[in-house]
Amino acid sequence: MQLTVIGSGYVGTTIAACFAAFGHEVTAIDIDEEIVEAINNGQAPISEPGLEDLLETHVGNRLEATTSYDAVPESDVTFLAIGTPSNDDGSIDLGALGAAAEATGAALADKDERHLVVIKSTVTPPSITDVLEPAIREGADNNDAIEVGMNPEFLREGSAVADFQNPDKLVVGTNSEWASQRLHDVFEPVLETETPVVDTDPQTASMIKYANNAFLASKISLVNDLGNICKEFGLDAYEVMDAIGLDNRISEQFLRSGVGWGGSCFPKDVNAIIAAAREEAYDPAVLKAAVEINDRQPERMLELLESHVDLEDARIAVLGLAFKPRTDDIRNSRAIPMIERLKERGTEIVAYDPVAIEPMQERFPNIEYASSAADALAGADGTVIVTGWDEFATLDEELDAMATPVVVDGRRIVDPRPRITYEGLTW
Numbered sequence: 001m002q003l004t005v006i007g008s009g010y011v012g013t014t015i016a017a018c019f020a021a022f023g024h025e026v027t028a029i030d031i032d033e034e035i036v037e038a039i040n041n042g043q044a045p046i047s048e049p050g051l052e053d054l055l056e057t058h059v060g061n062r063l064e065a066t067t068s069y070d071a072v073p074e075s076d077v078t079f080l081a082i083g084t085p086s087n088d089d090g091s092i093d094l095g096a097l098g099a100a101a102e103a104t105g106a107a108l109a110d111k112d113e114r115h116l117v118v119i120k121s122t123v124t125p126p127s128i129t130d131v132l133e134p135a136i137r138e139g140a141d142n143n144d145a146i147e148v149g150m151n152p153e154f155l156r157e158g159s160a161v162a163d164f165q166n167p168d169k170l171v172v173g174t175n176s177e178w179a180s181q182r183l184h185d186v187f188e189p190v191l192e193t194e195t196p197v198v199d200t201d202p203q204t205a206s207m208i209k210y211a212n213n214a215f216l217a218s219k220i221s222l223v224n225d226l227g228n229i230c231k232e233f234g235l236d237a238y239e240v241m242d243a244i245g246l247d248n249r250i251s252e253q254f255l256r257s258g259v260g261w262g263g264s265c266f267p268k269d270v271n272a273i274i275a276a277a278r279e280e281a282y283d284p285a286v287l288k289a290a291v292e293i294n295d296r297q298p299e300r301m302l303e304l305l306e307s308h309v310d311l312e313d314a315r316i317a318v319l320g321l322a323f324k325p326r327t328d329d330i331r332n333s334r335a336i337p338m339i340e341r342l343k344e345r346g347t348e349i350v351a352y353d354p355v356a357i358e359p360m361q362e363r364f365p366n367i368e369y370a371s372s373a374a375d376a377l378a379g380a381d382g383t384v385i386v387t388g389w390d391e392f393a394t395l396d397e398e399l400d401a402m403a404t405p406v407v408v409d410g411r412r413i414v415d416p417r418p419r420i421t422y423e424g425l426t427w
């Protein structure tokens with residue numbers, strides 16, 4: 001099939017490369033000339049295992065990038081994969097996606113054959129019918145050959161290519177048998193592996209994405225709430241969670257309690273669905289609590305640290321800046337509130353991450369950054385472990401080099417040992 005993918009960010013680039021690997025002819029369209037050039041040179045604009053290999057294999061053959069929408073009417077299906085950032089009130093900003101939707105419509109104004117436009121971006125159910133579909137139709141001069149569908153994406157950062165190629169499920173949100181069949185055809189290689197398919201309408205498809213992320217984020221917040229109670233009782237939350245994970249209805253996944261969830265999806269999506277619910281005059285109590293517990297975890301770590309060190313005069317090493325290991329992404333990383341709260345207390349901060357120092361330097365230019373965990377720890381009065389990088393598990397004499405060896409672990413990555421005052425956040 002011939003496919004066009006509008007937007008070459010995290011999701012857009014990954015799906016364009018993977019569609020080419022499925023055997024489709026793909027045109028990736030982005031307004032940013034640098035991104036287009038990078039893709040055409042076989043370079044991935046984001047760092048994801050396997051992505052660059054796919055680009056190198058398929059660029060110049062089944063995949064090309066461009067700034068022009070000319071390929072849209074020539075293609076069978078167009079995917080919209082443009083970011084939906086948060087407004088100040090938590091609702092999603094549809095500005096860039098709306099503009100791309102209108103431009104896609106305009107490119108299709110004169111097309112006679114039926115054309116399917118699929119929204120890949122995460123958008124709330126009402127925004128499909130109230131904003132995006134009207135934008136496409138207006139751009140297209142109400143050409144009724146266009147159909148709009150929704151195909152939410154569940155890939156995770158760090159395993160984007162593998163997740164896309166082997167998903168747990170495929171959600172196909174369309175308004176007609178024809179549109180559904182088109183999407184089944186696009187995903188034929190995935191369907192051959194007997195991946196379950198949920199065929200539904202576009203709005204339900206979009207709600208499935210929010211429900212999925214809201215459920216996982218709330219699961220971690222519930223585990224953190226229970227974990228905080230365990231800590232108050234002097235118990236180990238991991239022992240408790242390992243046991244409840246044996247109940248098939250709970251499952252052992254996403255039970256790691258600690259400093260909480262971050263990244264580009266969970267915080268944005270939970271806030272967006274809360275804001276969209278409030279628009280309907282519904283106040284979602286559990287989701288609000290999930291956010292509140294998540295906001296509380298960095299402060300709880302500092303309270304534990306404060307029970308051993310006076311933070312006003314202390315030098316504290318913040319270990320881990322990325323929102324999770326194996327990425328340099330700091331979006332909504334728990335390290336951000338951690339640094340903010342330490343700054344409020346007048347603490348001297350020295351921060352370290354194996355790959356995410358540069359983006360954090362843009363966010364906090366005035367704190368000190370160390371080039372290794374050992375350098376960060378040397379002479380420090382305490383440390384907070386914010387990201388579960390493997391290399392923190394092997395810290396040993398580096399911990400002895402602290403002025404006062406106090407470790408508050410937010411990811412259960414450092415082993416407690418003699419000579420060190422060790423506090424697990426929920427254990």
Ligand code: UDX
Binds near residue numbers: 156157266
């Ligand atoms: C998530 C969803 O998993 C994915 O389906 C969706 O498409 C995008 O959002 P991602 O943001 O890449 O993916 O990260 P994920 O690996 O799910 O972790 C999210 C956050 O939860 C991280 O900050 C992680 O540290 C935290 N987490 C995860 C926990 O604190 N405990 C856990 O048990 C699991």
